[in-house]
Amino acid sequence: MMIMATAITTDPMLPQPYSVREVAKETPDTFTLRLDPENAVNRSMFQPGEFSMLWLFGVGELPISISGDPSLHDRLVYTVRSVGQATHSLVNRGVGDGVGVRGPFGAGWPLEAARGRDVIVVAGGIGLAPLRPLIYQVLQNRKDYGRLVILYGGRSPRDLLYRKELATWARNRETQVLVTVDYGGLSWRGHVGVVTTLFKYSRLQPTRSVAMVCGPEIMMRFVTRELETQGLSRDDIYLSMERNMKCAVGFCGHCQYGPHFICKDGPVFRYEQIRNLLEKYEL
């Protein structure tokens, strides 16, 4: 009903002009871009977990999660891993280059459900990007939440995103940050192993916790299983899903996931909602 009342009257397929303000290298293949609106009256409001469709002249359009601070309304920040033609072109934009932005789209992380409870963030690889706005939000409103536990797994130490920030976050009160990598190398003194191996260090209070998970689908299958083993209810676990997206507004049909459209019903889903779909191969 809320949806009806706020029916979108402008053309949702029309991008707004933004330009690149900053590009920062996070890892050898991953960059964080700050985009500012060319039209200064455009305020860039979003909720943690929402995403945009970014259009590049002569390249095309791709879905990318917003990874910036939701309290800053003058910019949109994205963290992009260069894996192919479109993302390669995106991370190679120079300062001043134009980018078309549609959105924000989707239903993000359930901040209301997390209020007053411990927040467990579990991320794999680039999956930390859509979770960062949530982490900012929790840390800026520290007293509204219980403990913040961040469990993060990357391929190798040099593939870890936001390394400085991870250290800063860990210094907040009631905040625990645990990081692991698949391959450590000689100078790495941290954990080695998949992200689920971190749970034994995390001192969870399962009945007063909400978990937010984003990473490769296979990783999310293992993590949800582990969270259940730890005693979390399926209703308190949330996942962010990825599928092909051509419109982000429910028109193109590409992102269907059983009865759901990931673009408008998700990308964040309650585990209970999609548990039986996650098990299905080629759904």
Added chain:
Amino acid sequence: MLLLPCISGRALAAISQLAAWAGDLVVADGLLASRDVLQGDGVPEQAHRVLEASKMGELLEALKRKGYEVIGPTVRDGAIVYDKVESAKDLPAGWTDEQGPGRYRLKRRDDGTLFGYAVGPQSWKKYLHTADVRLWSAERQGVTFRILNNEAQPRHPLAFVGVRACELAAIAVQDRVLLDDKYRDPIYEGRRAGAFTIAVQCTQSAATCFCASMGTGPWVQSADLVLTELVGSKGGHRFVAWARSNRGAEVFAELPTAPATEQDSKEADAAVAAAAGEQVRSIDTAGIKELLYQNFEHPRWGNVAGRCLTCANCTMVCPTCFCTTVEDVSDVTGDHAERWRRWDSCFTQSFSYIHGGSVRTSTQSRYRQWMTHKLASWIDQFGSSGCVGCGRCITWCPVGIDITEEVAAIREGGKNGNP
């Protein structure tokens, strides 16, 4: 008239839904008008009247005078297609279609009917949710660009002549996808807003039709005008007709009609009932959502995959299939780009591509996605079935895969992997 009670129930639900929208949304006047008509706006069924078949041309003229571009059935390349009709001469007089799985043939009939066929390969989505449309264009300006909103809208509102009950149901299905959900598609909205519908009730079914079992036809609940073509009885070649909207009544008033006798109305109803009665295909829709959800694993999917060519014909001809992709087109200088939206199909490999590979690589997973969406997940997504029983996917499948047969095989249980 066994089917009517259930249809009116649906129409009633639609009316209360419409009231809910009206409270929440500011809708363009034209759209509200045309939607009222499709959903059954409570304009009382007007008195039945008789229009002589020889006066069909005057109906087309009346529409043109009101500023409509008239689209209707016409014979082209061995099929009845929808296109611009200039006069009654363009209508498929004396033609009928013979359809079966993977088979369509035009045949002559000797009674000169204008609408004596079932449905052709095209549906009205050709005009409402077009196969390709330019969304916008952009011009490069140094390192940035300017976006020009220049979506294509028809110059005149469209009048559709010869719309079948199943097709009206299909338009209502696409309305729910493109207008009533979280976002509204302004391109569809613009094309849909002005559209005037002249329904012609079926008086014969093709062998591929199964609208009766889907509760979508052959009786037409609502359109601007509803016509039933009668031929070969005492009254001669004529249409029993009535208006179902105010603007329908306005057009109607300009036509040389005579009051219908009770006999005319009875004959019309009997002719439609005969069309319902001769349908040889059906889908048992009881618990169909659960049936398909529970049979994600079923040997029949592998069986159908052995026949399906993933050619996507079924999705192109389906009047409710709405999936699209987008494509950028640049000129040689590279300074001008256009963004186009085109029909796409869940039968292609690229449809489900994400980095690392497509989600649905096997044919079986794609057929399963299509059929499960049509008949099951559609109900969760949009509150109705995505199939209106028009039979096009059966006729136009090159290998004659039959959705009704596939559902029946799934329902029969695990034993029936092989036909």
